[in-house]
Amino acid sequence: MIGLEIHAHLLTASKIFCGCGTSFGAPPNTCVCPVCLGLPGALPVLNHAAVDLAIRAALALGCTVHETSVFARKHYFYPDLAKGYQISQYDCPLATGGALAATRIHRVHLEEDAGKSLHDGFPDSDRKTYVDFNRSGVPLIEIVTEPDLRSASDAAGFFSRLRSMLVWLGVNDGNMEEGSLRCDANVSVRRAGGALGTKAEIKNLNSFRFLQKALEYEIERQIGVLKGGGRVTQETRLWDAASGVTASMRSKEEAHDYRYFPEPDLPPLVVDAARLGSIRAAMPELPEARRARFIAQHALPEYDAGQLVESRALADYYEHVVRAGAPAKAASNWIMGELARVLKDRGADITAPPVSAAALAGLIALVEQGRISGSIAKHVFDTMVASGRTSDDIVQAEDLAQIDDEPRLVALIGDVLAAHPGPVAQYREGKTATFGFLVGQVMRASAGKANPTRVNELLRRALEA
Ligand code: ADP
Ligand code: MG
Ligand code: ZN
Numbered sequence: 229m230i231g232l233e234i235h236a237h238l239l240t241a242s243k244i245f246c247g248c249g250t251s252f253g254a255p256p257n258t259c260v261c262p263v264c265l266g267l268p269g270a271l272p273v274l275n276h277a278a279v280d281l282a283i284r285a286a287l288a289l290g291c292t293v294h295e296t297s298v299f300a301r302k303h304y305f306y307p308d309l310a311k312g313y314q315i316s317q318y319d320c321p322l323a324t325g326g327a328l329a330a331t332r333i334h335r336v337h338l339e340e341d342a343g344k345s346l347h348d349g350f351p352d353s354d355r356k357t358y359v360d361f362n363r364s365g366v367p368l369i370e371i372v373t374e375p376d377l378r379s380a381s382d383a384a385g386f387f388s389r390l391r392s393m394l395v396w397l398g399v400n401d402g403n404m405e406e407g408s409l410r411c412d413a414n415v416s417v418r419r420a421g422g423a424l425g426t427k428a429e430i431k432n433l434n435s436f437r438f439l440q441k442a443l444e445y446e447i448e449r450q451i452g453v454l455k456g457g458g459r460v461t462q463e464t465r466l467w468d469a470a471s472g473v474t475a476s477m478r479s480k481e482e483a484h485d486y487r488y489f490p491e492p493d494l495p496p497l498v499v500d501a502a503r504l505g506s507i508r509a510a511m512p513e514l515p516e517a518r519r520a521r522f523i524a525q526h527a528l529p530e531y532d533a534g535q536l537v538e539s540r541a542l543a544d545y546y547e548h549v550v551r552a553g554a555p556a557k558a559a560s561n562w563i564m565g566e567l568a569r570v571l572k573d574r575g576a577d578i579t580a581p582p583v584s585a586a587a588l589a590g591l592i593a594l595v596e597q598g599r600i601s602g603s604i605a606k607h608v609f610d611t612m613v614a615s616g617r618t619s620d621d622i623v624q625a626e627d628l629a630q631i632d633d634e635p636r637l638v639a640l641i642g643d644v645l646a647a648h649p650g651p652v653a654q655y656r657e658g659k660t661a662t663f664g665f666l667v668g669q670v671m672r673a674s675a676g677k678a679n680p681t682r683v684n685e686l687l688r689r690a691l692e693a
Pocket of ligand 2: 233
């Protein structure tokens with residue numbers, strides 16, 4: 229049984245309780261003020277842009293957004309937690325009870341991030357830890373699932389799906405390496421149909437692979453403990469990627485008592501129906517709805533539609549190509565084929581397309597109009613990628629236009645027949661299998677530019693003459 233707690237930075241320009249910026253990678257301690265440094269007497273002021281993003285995520289996950297929620301102080305000591313408490317939400321969270329695919333969402337609440345302790349990278353790192361407070365006060369949502377997941381790979385799959393959804397919504401940048409999206413995994417094992425087991429929590433997993441590996445290890449460890457007649461202890465564990473094991477960080481006895489109480493410096497958060505309505509109205513079309521629309525409106529196969537809604541940027545790109553006049557299925561084939569190949573080779577993604585949607589539509593149009601063949605089009609595409617030139621330009625400059633012109637084709641065919649008397653004679657004796665070979669020779673003689681349909685026609689006519 230696996231339940232996840234996911235922390236996602238909200239994509240606001242400023243922090244949740246002060247006006248400091250949130251950009252990642254600024255020089256240490258340059259985006260700070262008395263509020264996010266926790267100086268005495270400083271007062272928090274709620275950033276409503278963060279609330280709106282949190283609500284957008286909660287609505288997309290099908291949660292009930294509560295009209296009133298309450299901020300609470302969660303107390304613990306840590307050098308990167310300047311105030312000695314984190315402002316979070318506790319017994320009255322922003323939203324509860326949703327689902328993503330088959331996994332139920334228990335709650336979504338708002339909170340602030342802590343600063344960051346820097347344990348290495350300094351000449352005296354063996355003796356000192358440095359603290360960077362730029363991250364202190366960056367807005368987060370915590371999304372807590374019910375323990376509905378049943379395997380390590382399902383958990384990784386869910387996390388990946390949630391990431392795509394948050395990025396799609398424009399709520400989070402999905403950047404796990406920079407810590408914008410982090411996951412804690414709770415896992416217990418039990419005999420089929422037996423009572424729920426005692427869980428362990430694995431903290432701060434920042435990749436799908438680590439989540440999966442840590443859970444695989446932890447499930448085996450707990451089964452081993454139980455089979456050996458022992459009991460699993462409730463504890464927090466850390467994943468050590470280098471050695472591939474989880475190790476105990478603190479047990480339940482040492483677990484924190486956070487002494488939650490309502491934050492006295494902030495009023496309860498009230499979200500009225502009008503605000504909820506306007507956030508709902510401004511929501512982008514969600515991946516599932518868009519997938520269904522692609523099938524209905526563009527008559528795409530399910531497979532194509534599923535691939536094209538992988539990200540909102542990809543779905544947008546696809547629709548640009550179609551709006552620029554490309555047939556729906558041809559556009560899908562180009563994007564999933566040639567374009568995906570180039571992106572993969574470059575380790576890039578569609579937010580920086582190697583060829584604009586309009587330019588790709590232009591290329592597809594040349595194929596549709598019969599001006600170039602499918603295989604020439606692939607060459608033109610590669611040239612577009614490499615040079616940034618338009619397809620028209622390349623076709624003209626390299627003289628790639630398809631040859632339809634009958635006298636030219638007849639002349640080419642005449643040359644090929646003269647050069648291959650053997651296969652010609654065989655064909656005429658009834659060994660018609662040589663026909664394909666002769667077509668190939670004509671195509672080759674035309675550097676791939678001859679119209680294959682016309683070549684077939686005219687070659688047959690010539691052979692049977
Ligand atoms: P805690 O109070 O220890 O934080 P919660 O009840 O808030 O525990 O649950 C935290 C997370 O742990 C949730 O994602 C929940 O689904 C999951 N969880 C709770 N109990 C179990 C269990 N027995 N096995 C696996 N996961 C569990
Ligand atoms: Mg918890
Ligand atoms: Zn600040």
